[in-house]
Amino acid sequence: MIKIGVLIPEQYKLLSVAAILEVFEAANKFQFASELKETFDITLLTINNQVDSFFKTYKTDTINTEEKFELILIPSFTTNDIKNTIALNRAYIxxxxxxxxxxxxxxxxxxxxxxxxATGLLDGKAATTHVDACAAFSAAFPSVQLKADKTVTQDGRLFTSGGATSTFHLLLYLLQIHCGKDLAIKTAKIFAIDMDRHNQSYFSSFQPLRHHNDEIVACAQEKIELNYQDISTIEEMIKDIPSSRRNIVRRFKQVIGITPIEYLQQTRIEAAKKLLEQTAQQMTEVIYNSGYNDPKAFRKIFRKTVGMTPSQYRDKFQAR
Structure with missing residues (x-):
């Protein structure tokens, strides 16, 4: 029997924990129905052995236990203040x-x-997280090889998944490793999960940092967002900003995490995505209205950023 420890940290997301427990319980039931022993022995692990009432049926323990686990699962958090959340959960590290x-x-x-x-175990290793948390993750842990587009990563004995439903893809992957593909397929069917999704880029949305105290960077952001259809060079962006090109680029990268040109590109692609989702504009109109003049360049950048072609994106997300 495989000993699984599921962390119940401060500010955990209930849906994330529920998904973990549901999938491994389903796997155990499949094994039992096949007259096999249950495969997974699940323990919920906390700092103080206090769990919410809906977990009372599960075996619980604290991290003071001397028991060794074969597989430890860390659920998602509910908060955007991830720095404070890690501080609240530092005893787990x-x-x-x-x-x-x-x-x-x-x-x-x-x-x-x-x-x-925060443990340092991911340094030099591949990892992913929610697409909209990737910039913050990369800034916090620059030594990690972030694979922002990936649904699931494995690097040795360390596994990560992207946001929301990517949880199920990692759970199925773990089932396949420990129990074989047949059980993973049975479980996928029960939860109606497509097993072949490997990319999460198209779920992302460009959400740049706005709450900062750098007025020059804020001015550059505003100019880009108001004029993204017409400007194409840094010189055009900074024409009325009282600072040198070198200083603006340096400060922009330091505060936002990307260069002004990358910011312009992300702004344009986000505009294109909205046009594809919300309008019936012809593709040539979408390209022009999002600030591009070269259809070939637009399609190349869109696919690289989003993970699919503009037409595929429209087919997937356009409101009918």
Whole structure:
């Protein structure tokens, strides 16, 4: 029997924990129905052994336990203040390192990757997280090889998943590793999960940092957002801003995490996505109205950024 430890940290997302428990319970039921022993022995792990009432039927323990787990699962968090959330859960960090050094596998779901990142175990390794949390993750853990477009990553005994329903893709992957593909397929059918989704880029939305105190950067952001259809060079962006090109680029990258040209590109692609979702404009109109003149260049940048062609994106997301 495989010993699984599911963390119940401060500010955990209930839906994330519920998905984890539902999938492994379903796997155990499949095994039992096939006259096999249940495969997974699940323990909920907390700092103080206090769990919400709906978890009372599960075995619980604290991280003071000397028990060694084969697989440890870290759910997503509910908050956008991830720095404070990690501080609230810092007691888990040495415990996770100890378990990993004792040969445990560790898997994180969505923003749960931030807690694993704080252990240092992901340094130099591949990881993913929710697409809209990738910029914050990259800034917090620059040594991690962030794969922002990936639904699931594995690097040795460390696993991560992207946002929301990507949780199920990682759970199925873990089932396949530990129990074989047949059980993973049975479970996928029960939860109606497409097993072949490997990319999450098209779920992202460009949400640049706005609450900062750099007036020059804020001015540059405003100029780009108001004039993205017409400007194409940094010189045009900074024409009326009282600062040198070098200083603006440096400060912009430091505050926002990307260069002004990258910001312009992201703004244009986001505009194109909205036009594809919300209008019936011809593709040539979408290209022009999002600030591009070269259809070939637009399609190349769109596919690289979004993970699919503009036509595929419209087919998938346009309101009918």
């Amino acid at each position: 040495p415990w996770l390192i100890k378990q990993y050094n004792s040969a445990a596998e560790i898997a994180t779901f969505c923003t749960g990757a931030f807690l694993l990142g």
